[in-house]
Amino acid sequence: MHILVKGFYGFKNLGDELILFSLLSRIEEKFHPKQISIIAGDPQRLEEWLLQHKDFFPPIFKKLTFLPTPNKWEYIAQVLGFGKKYDFYVFGGGQVVDEERRFPHNGWNLPLLYRGTINKGNFALVGGIGTQNKDGTIILHKMLLEKAEMVVLRDSFSYGIAEKYLDDEITKVLLFWDLSLPLLEESKKLFEQKKVKNFRDPYLLINLSPLCDFATSLKKIKAFVKKYPHAQPLYFPGNILEDKKYFTKLQEHLPDIDLFDWTKAGLTTTMKCLYFAEAGIWARLHFLYPLKFFGRPFEILRNSHKIQVNLAEID
Secondary structure, X not given: OEEEEEOOOOOOEHHHHHHHHHHHHHHHHHHOOOEEEEEEXXXXXXXXXXXXOHHHOHHHHOOEEEEEOOOHHHHHHHHOOOOOOOOEXXXXXXXXXXXXXXXXXXXXXXXXXXXXXXXXXOEEEEEEEOOOOOHHHHHHHHHHHHHOOEEEEOOHHHHHHHHHHHHHHHHHEEEOOOOOHHHHHHHHHHHHHOOOOOOOOOEEEEOOOOOOOHHHHHHHHHHHHHOOOOOEEEEOOOEHHXXXXXXXXXXXXXXXXXXXXXXXXXXXXXXXXXXXXXXXXXXXXXXXXXXXXXXXXXXXXXXXXXXXXXXXXXX
């Protein structure tokens, strides 16, 4: 069996790449495929990053193939039904259907690009399902949930939506919680058992995303930093491509701020950075989520439905 995995992988977003660790392990457990192809924003970098951590999934690493995102002509061929065919498809990993994203990345890219696959039900839907404020979203949710052979949802809100549409077929839905959770649990257990010590002096974690208003966020960040005068501000860009640019802007106001680039650090060091933080002020779910799981104080710069429902699940 050859499986295609399509999500927001390989775009230097730590949240999605943490999810990918667990997702690959679960694909191996469930399907035992001969080959897994992953569509990635930067295939070479993603392969090299996973290669650093191949001990997490030794049986499966040799089965992985990393594919670039299709170009315009390949997208057209895919829409017309002439794209490469796979035995099974795994769509998602994070917020797989979310009307807060712009079209077609709100989930409509799936039936547009994989119409035949959707009709056959030859796919698994994995991740979170967002709000249903638009008629088109309701149609999309109903279609994907009914057609999917398997559904793995990461929060009870998403599960409630599935219950509305599936009735007796709800048995095909697994409520797993967030897919990054096993990795966080394993890291916490390892650090506690080995009594691992902090890898640097006390620090605060700060993250910004393009969805934040910089002026408003800066006021909150300054007030937050004042609460911890003994800790150095450490900027942690969750999505390197989108968040890193705010580091130089913050340096103008917080001269002692430092940068932690997780793409150049190993996974263990990255988990230590999250685990040993004094506190954090963040904008992205998969940096608030570890902080809450590790019991670190945090403040939210930009709230959203996705953040609310997923943080509530940890309770």
